[in-house]
Amino acid sequence: MNKTAKRVARSSSRQSPVAVASFSPLYKQIKDLLLQSLESGEFKPGEMIPSEQELAVRFKVSQGTVRKAIDELSAENVLIRRQGKGTFVATHHEPEVRYRFLRMATDNPEGVKRTHSEILSCDEIEANDVQRQVFGLSVGQKVICIKRVMYLSHQPAVYEEIYLPEPAFQGLSFALLTTEKMPLYGLFESHFGVQLLRCDEKLRAVSAPKEVAKYLKIEEGSPLLSIERVAYTYGEKAMEIRKGLYLTEHYYYRNSLN
Amino acid sequence: MNKTAKRVARSSSRQSPVAVASFSPLYKQIKDLLLQSLESGEFKPGEMIPSEQELAVRFKVSQGTVRKAIDELSAENVLIRRQGKGTFVATHHEPEVRYRFLRMATDNPEGVKRTHSEILSCDEIEANDVQRQVFGLSVGQKVICIKRVMYLSHQPAVYEEIYLPEPAFQGLSFALLTTEKMPLYGLFESHFGVQLLRCDEKLRAVSAPKEVAKYLKIEEGSPLLSIERVAYTYGEKAMEIRKGLYLTEHYYYRNSLN
DNA sequence: TAGTGGTCTAGACCACGTT
DNA sequence: ACGTGGTCTAGACCACTAG
Numbered sequence: 001m002n003k004t005a006k007r008v009a010r011s012s013s014r015q016s017p018v019a020v021a022s023f024s025p026l027y028k029q030i031k032d033l034l035l036q037s038l039e040s041g042e043f044k045p046g047e048m049i050p051s052e053q054e055l056a057v058r059f060k061v062s063q064g065t066v067r068k069a070i071d072e073l074s075a076e077n078v079l080i081r082r083q084g085k086g087t088f089v090a091t092h093h094e095p096e097v098r099y100r101f102l103r104m105a106t107d108n109p110e111g112v113k114r115t116h117s118e119i120l121s122c123d124e125i126e127a128n129d130v131q132r133q134v135f136g137l138s139v140g141q142k143v144i145c146i147k148r149v150m151y152l153s154h155q156p157a158v159y160e161e162i163y164l165p166e167p168a169f170q171g172l173s174f175a176l177l178t179t180e181k182m183p184l185y186g187l188f189e190s191h192f193g194v195q196l197l198r199c200d201e202k203l204r205a206v207s208a209p210k211e212v213a214k215y216l217k218i219e220e221g222s223p224l225l226s227i228e229r230v231a232y233t234y235g236e237k238a239m240e241i242r243k244g245l246y247l248t249e250h251y252y253y254r255n256s257l258n
Numbered sequence: 259m260n261k262t263a264k265r266v267a268r269s270s271s272r273q274s275p276v277a278v279a280s281f282s283p284l285y286k287q288i289k290d291l292l293l294q295s296l297e298s299g300e301f302k303p304g305e306m307i308p309s310e311q312e313l314a315v316r317f318k319v320s321q322g323t324v325r326k327a328i329d330e331l332s333a334e335n336v337l338i339r340r341q342g343k344g345t346f347v348a349t350h351h352e353p354e355v356r357y358r359f360l361r362m363a364t365d366n367p368e369g370v371k372r373t374h375s376e377i378l379s380c381d382e383i384e385a386n387d388v389q390r391q392v393f394g395l396s397v398g399q400k401v402i403c404i405k406r407v408m409y410l411s412h413q414p415a416v417y418e419e420i421y422l423p424e425p426a427f428q429g430l431s432f433a434l435l436t437t438e439k440m441p442l443y444g445l446f447e448s449h450f451g452v453q454l455l456r457c458d459e460k461l462r463a464v465s466a467p468k469e470v471a472k473y474l475k476i477e478e479g480s481p482l483l484s485i486e487r488v489a490y491t492y493g494e495k496a497m498e499i500r501k502g503l504y505l506t507e508h509y510y511y512r513n514s515l516n
Numbered sequence: 517t518a519g520t521g522g523t524c525t526a527g528a529c530c531a532c533g534t535t
Numbered sequence: 536a537c538g539t540g541g542t543c544t545a546g547a548c549c550a551c552t553a554g
Contacts, residue, residue, distance in 0.1 A: 023550075025523055051539060062525045067540085077516055083540050084532035101515050105460075198516040202363075204506035205463040205481035223463035223481035228510075248462035252486075255513060257359050258335050258456040281531075283542055309520060320544045325521085341521050342551035523549070530542070 030059055030069040039234040045091035045189055092185040104251040112152050120147040122174040124166055134238045135165040142166040149215045159212045163241040194239050199231040216247050288317055288327040297492040303349035303447055350444040362509040370410050378405040380432040382424055392496045393423040400424035407473045417470045421499040452497050457489040474505050
């Protein structure tokens with residue numbers, strides 16, 4: 001059996017004399033192909049992707065290799081496997097995953113009861129240096145700035161400022177935000193085709209500015225948990241910068257390390 | 259080939275009429291066996307465990323099954339694979355893993371330069387209700403309470419109170435803490451055979467108490483990041499409660515979500 | 517050159533959900 | 536009964552490390 005052909009398919013090219021670590025296993029290549037299909041919209045959020053067998057045939061590899069590719073995407077929450085049913089594209093609309101980036105919890109009997117948010121403003125402004133660099137924008141291009149207050153169990157708990165690259169979110173308006181009753185990331189997914197997959201956060205303790213204290217109904221200078229987030233879509237492309245100030249009197253930010 | 263024997267080995271017992279979800283795949287059973295070997299000390303921190311082939315023979319399963327068991331332990335940072343060398347038991351003494359539970363970072367050129375800590379006190383006190391419950395202690399049993407200040411790049415940055423179940427840490431003293439120049443979890447590992455593998459944290463923003471403000475050289479009431487941690491060893495057994503107050507002026511707590 | 521983990525295959529069977 | 540993901544096997548070969 002001629003395996004050589006397949007080996008060639010691996011980018012095991014040893015052209016340059018420099019020790020380029022350019023070996024990429026087959027399953028990584030399959031993973032990339034799947035990611036392309038996801039990014040291009042061939043497989044849409046919520047839909048079932050072809051079975052492992054079908055994909056194995058399509059890509060001309062064994063089922064086990066497809067499996068390992070899907071395993072990784074599944075671990076990254078890009079795909080969701082359901083035994084007996086199939087493998088599905090993750091979506092921010094499922095209740096189970098809706099608030100996977102909101103880590104607030106409480107020790108009280110039944111956690112965060114209800115959450116809703118009040119939009120304060122939604123403006124287009126010129127991107128500053130940091131925003132241009134993070135989003136890869138040119139001088140003069142704009143960002144959309146959303147300000148809002150989130151309520152957890154009917155108590156104001158979070159003040160947020162959200163910055164989005166305008167070119168990818170054209171048409172996002174105050175009216176749309178107040179009309180659509182869905183979480184922000186669900187709205188990004190459905191209205192703008194922007195799927196946020198991963199984010200990095202920086203946490204600090206800060207004093208409440210006067211303006212924010214008013215919204216959260218606390219005293220100026222009270223301690224707040226500051227969370228600066230950058231969220232990424234396919235290809236590690238940043239699509240959101242978010243600065244949140246969290247009241248941690250009744251809730252805490254939970255994290256597990258290992 | 260008689261596969262039935264192996265199938266019986268799986269705890270696929272359908273004895274009770276209740277729908278007990280008692281199916282455990284072979285690789286999970288192997289994983290448990292490996293964990294037992296680790297807990298019992300057959301494989302010690304830093305040592306290499308037998309090769310996948312050897313383990314396959316020992317457990318009478320295929321190499322792929324052993325592999326999947328090791329995969330999970332490796333993902334949990336219990337084992338560390340090194341291609342071409344072998345699979346090793348994780349230890350808190352390797353520089354790469356030494357501070358894996360300390361998530362403070364900075365955007366400055368070269369991160370956290372130097373860290374050391376000053377022990378303030380080390381006392382045995384009677385365990386309170388919470389501590390008894392978390393550690394599984396009886397009324398009257400004790401906990402060891404360590405108070406210390408940590409310095410990051412020579413600046414006081416963290417005030418911590420650490421509580422340990424006394425029965426597992428007999429002999430831990432102020433003298434030992436000030437003598438041994440190693441991270442705490444490394445000391446737990448080497449002196450008490452306690453390997454901390456995982457922890458849960460609760461983060462809040464709080465105001466600096468007078469006492470703590472003094473140690474951190476800040477004003478009383480300044481905002482501090484409070485981190486309450488419970489750390490676990492094998493078998494999800496809690497072995498440490500830690501309450502830390504972090505100055506986040508120059509550093510932040512970094513986190514990645516997906 | 518030998519030994520280890522890492523990849524890949526082909527095929528079998530099991531557990532789960534739906535029809 | 537059928538299709539899906541989940542487990543398991545046996546064997547081959549590749550990539551990396553060290554003696």
